[in-house]
Amino acid sequence: MKIDEKCVVTFHYKMTNDNGVELDSSAGREPLVYLHGGGKIIPGLESALEGKSPGERLQVTVQPEQAFGNVDPDLIQTVPPSAFENADDVQPGMQFQAQGPQGRAQVVTVTEVSDEGIQVDANHPLAGQVLHFDVSVEDVRQATEEEIAHGHAH
Numbered sequence: 001m002k003i004d005e006k007c008v009v010t011f012h013y014k015m016t017n018d019n020g021v022e023l024d025s026s027a028g029r030e031p032l033v034y035l036h037g038g039g040k041i042i043p044g045l046e047s048a049l050e051g052k053s054p055g056e057r058l059q060v061t062v063q064p065e066q067a068f069g070n071v072d073p074d075l076i077q078t079v080p081p082s083a084f085e086n087a088d089d090v091q092p093g094m095q096f097q098a099q100g101p102q103g104r105a106q107v108v109t110v111t112e113v114s115d116e117g118i119q120v121d122a123n124h125p126l127a128g129q130v131l132h133f134d135v136s137v138e139d140v141r142q143a144t145e146e147e148i149a150h151g152h153a154h
């Protein structure tokens with residue numbers, strides 16, 4: 001059957017950035033399983049998979065708007081070193097759990113450490129990136145009533 005709303009889809013994928021660097025892959029792991037139409041995978045990939053059948057292979061390029069969004073400059077802030085328990089050990093690239101605007105936990109990445117403070121970026125690490133997917137559709141089946149009610153694949 002072809003991929004449509006309320007299908008459970010199993011697929012293998014490889015994700016690379018615009019420079020051809022592999023960011024993620026399901027090779028050697030279990031394939032990804034998701035409920036189609038539920039917004040469980042990035043929109044650009046979900047719409048590209050629509051209508052595909054098991055055994056099909058596709059290459060998809062997804063713009064940031066259809067992936068993890070554009071970089072929001074408001075999410076990049078410089079905070080005083082005193083905001084960190086052990087500021088001396090903080091280095092660019094480190095990630096911390098912080099409290100977001102709605103009180104939700106969010107991951108921030110340290111992008112710069114200077115005398116003025118520590119710059120942290122709360123954008124998704126893949127925000128602003130054009131992503132390339134190499135996908136092979138392994139299986140497509142009708143979702144069960146329970147899966148549709150729950151909004152995810154079992």
Ligand code: ZN
Nearest residue numbers: 147150152154
């Ligand atoms: Zn469930």
